[in-house]
Amino acid sequence: MEANTHGDIFLQAMEKESVKDTESEGPLRPGVVISVDSNVVFLEMGGKSEVVVPLEEFEKAPAVGDKIDVVLTGDRRDGVPIASKTRAERMGIFDNLRDAIKNELPVKGTVKEMVVRDNIPKGFMVDLGGDIKAFVPYSHIDTKRYDKPEDIIGQKFDFVILEKRGASITVSRRVYLQKTVKKLYAKFFEDHQVNDIVNGTVEEIDQNFIILNVEGIKAFLHISDFSWKYLSDFRGVVKYGDPMEVQIISLDKTKDSVKVGKKQLLPNPWDGVENKYSIGDVVNGKVVHFRKEGAVVEVEEGIEAFLHVSEISWTQRIRDPKKFLKKGALVEVKIKSIDTERRRMDVSLRDLQENPWHDAEGRYPRGKKLHGTVSSILDFGVFVKFEDGIEGILRKEDVDWLDSGVELKDRFKKGDEIDVVVLSIEPGRERLRLGIKQLSDNPLQTFAMNYPKNSVVEGTVKSVQEHGVVVALENNLEGFIHISNLDKNDVEKTDGVVKEGEKIRAVIRYVDVVKGKIELSRKDLMQAEEQKEFQKYMATDSHTTGAFSTTMGSLLADQFKGLKIGEEKKAAPAETKKKSAKASKETEKKNEQE
Template structure:
């Protein structure tokens, strides 16, 4: 009867024990700690023993639950042989294998540098990080060794429990994930911090923390910007507003000026048409001056609005960047961000009474101010200019260049031929100060008069020849032998006769067929 009870108790005890096999990982509880060994209860008929060297100091605590590897169910001493290190490594390998299959990143600690790369502790298992996959360029060893990083498993050997990891691919994946997360948070109209990454002629690229956005030159400032480097520099940390998002094209448009109030919003109230204001010349172009009225507000003085009468062709010869000018507002276009300004409107228009001051037929004095191919400009007073056309410089001579007759700065007397106050034009004449000699010329050189002339110029349509010191005529090409024409040169003497005298047109026609 007693034996039956004992047998029953043994069966009940054995049924309460866990079914444990060699090679298993089981949960145990530390029951005692000695300098060399740690005794662990794994719910088996006898406790297991583990070398104390397999534990860190923080783990050696009685009652602490730990994962252990069953090396042997029963040793020669009748004890269960366990291993803490093997449990950690096996669990680590399972985790490594899962991460490799899932393509996930895993943390590891760089332990030491070896030839061709680094040895990395990943979940208690040593892996190899090739130098080409390290992404540690320009980093000091102190910033690498014994530091934790995330890695991507690129090659696994399950038999040898060996692996190759990549920090480079992990960084790439982290950046991609970071970009995806950032795209989810970006919103049009919000302000973000960014670092100026690079500068081009059309703007600057800003790193928003994994995504680059373009800050266009036109969105840098409300005032005119000649080059982005005037506003930002590479490496600057700036606050920008998101203007537009295009995730499909991976484009982000940014603005700097949009963070500030638009100075053009009430520009019509601050600069009403007709008002007089002061501004600073900030740019000089062939067609006009750009004047800054305030920060972000610029207006244009067109070259035609500089002076009522003086002909200004070289603005840089009259104005300089930085000059302060008083101007009048002509027009304001808030939408186009344009203001038209004028200097001359501040002065009285001298052309209003120009016809009374310079009546046609009157003789006036002036100074030669400049030339064109077709005439000379004469300054009649400080605000009015007139022009002498080349055809009004001589009654008898053909004037090719006005500089042949007049010199810049020379004072001359002229006759006013016509005045157009509306279009601000005065036609002047030099030859009209003397009597028209063509009536006398017609008498002096009647048709068929033969004479010797001097060749001045050979042209495709004929030969210009000097008849006397003050008179030139034209030998028509049809009135000279072609061979003779080809041989002629300036200063040659030629026998001609008069075949036409046009008093109205002030022309005399000649023939070499004598």
């Protein structure tokens, strides 16, 4: 038994008490008070026998004629037998204790003092009456832990007896609660149903709920079921021990759950609200609390309306309503919707203000250049505010033609005055899109027009990478040469082919204006230049004679056989191609004749 571990603590606590086990005392005898003096009370025990009882055993001096049970102590005073009222009471209590142990019944006791060892609470001494003390271990004082155990000193509880050894008694309130709670819940569920009205007292208080003791069981009352009026915190509204009449709103036998409400006993202010208010009505209210997405405005007691952040201002982007409104502020709002079933009313503050978006399309036509002030900077864009309060969004991709990943917080500061151009406007959705890069031509578009496919360009190697090299071109543009297009001969590594800072020439393979890419080929240029040199040679060779020249020409022709210069490469002049072909045929014919 758990209480055995606390036996030594109990015995030490009992050293202060010289309580005698009265189970061996004589029988109880009734007496009648015949007189009271300053020290003793005289009792007539029947016939002519009398006894005296010390007056100190009475909390209050008895009156003549009172009937009192006593037990003889065996001592005498001036020849008169001495009796004890305290021992008689103790004998009755011990009889009750034996009955409680036999039948597993609870006993009542009052918590008198805390037992402490090494500055740690170990338990409590409990007065069972008749000067009989019992010990309750700290873990057995309740089913929950007390933050301030000293607060229970002086309180009276029911206990069960865990152990009795002579005058040493160990009791538990926790076991009593655990044993009785099931019976109490079973009786409550048998006696009650949903909508019944019951009475309870406040036993536990939290910010959002309270626990009531209702007929010995715990009933849960959420703050939303306490009043039709908004409450943010139960603390300070109710006190421990407050009596409360409530209505049962749900019962769950499987979970021993009882939920109750207080507002259900009060008139519902939403009944008939549709007869008092209509959509479009302008009403006065008070800001009573805030939510993340807006403020709650009390229109009248128990009737609250929701003011969404988007309905506060036409021009200001409000994320935190507390920065625009103060709790307790009186506001005039316009009703936008009423839902009596959900007890919800939506209101607007901005509907009572002039809407600058009504004629914004005429003032902000597409392509118009504007001058505004940076009002805020986010990861995806910059908000720009204009004199009439309207804000537009400058998205990251509309800032720079060449740097789509521009760091906006490095480039802009709140309060900066900047020039922008209108890209689009949607007054109905209150959206204005702006651009900066559109104020100038797209350098990539210009480059594509100036350098069509197969054009030769010159640049500087900016970086050498595993799969190719990056080439710096004019106007801060960059091109890329894949490793497969880096040299006329196939290479497995880029190292050693070109160096950073080296000036190189290449041809345009393609320009993707949308994706901002320029693909180059050094290989195509090298092959085209070799082909050009070969064609020059063949043109010259057509005017020479001799077997040696013819043989060399044939060898070179064989070497470049299969080399195709397609549309991606710079084409040789048509006239040169014809001359080259004619010269080649004449050489072959001469060789055949020889």
